[in-house]
Amino acid sequence: MSEIRDELVARLGEAVETATHPQNVPINLYETDEALVAVAPLPGVMGDDVEITVESGRLTIEAAMRTAAPKNYLRHEWHYGPYRREVEIPDDFGAQVTATFGNGQLAIQLGRGTPDGRVVAKPRS
Secondary structure (H helix, E strand, O other): OHHHHHHHHHHHHHHHHHHHOOEEOOOEEEEOOOEEEEEEEOOOOOHHHEEEEEEOOEEEEEEOOOOOOOOOOOOOOOOOOOEEEEEEOOOOEEEEEEEEEEOOEEEEEEEEOOOOOOEEEOOEO
16 A cells, blocks of 8 residues: 555656646757747647747747646656746847747747847747
8 A cells, every 4th residue: 555655646746846847848949041940849739828038138938738638548758838948049139029830839930130128929820
């Protein structure tokens, strides 16, 4: 009985950790002639749950947590958000921010020019 309790306590601790601390989002970042482009996978997220913030020298991606459908999992290793990633960007990008979200992938285009303060954007699907 003690082994079962110990396993339940450990699994509950892992679940609380996952639910309360945002997962780091891997990101690809590259420059084109017109923009700085960031691409990030966000599995299990809907486009409406994503928020992109650009300030001079910084790009932040956040996505709200989604919960998995209740199932009798034999193994459950894929955790759903929340997601958060902050990355430094060159100061001369972010004047215009556009983003798309489809098939679990977020693509952000940061136009050349310094942002005028803090810019918040949502992706279009």
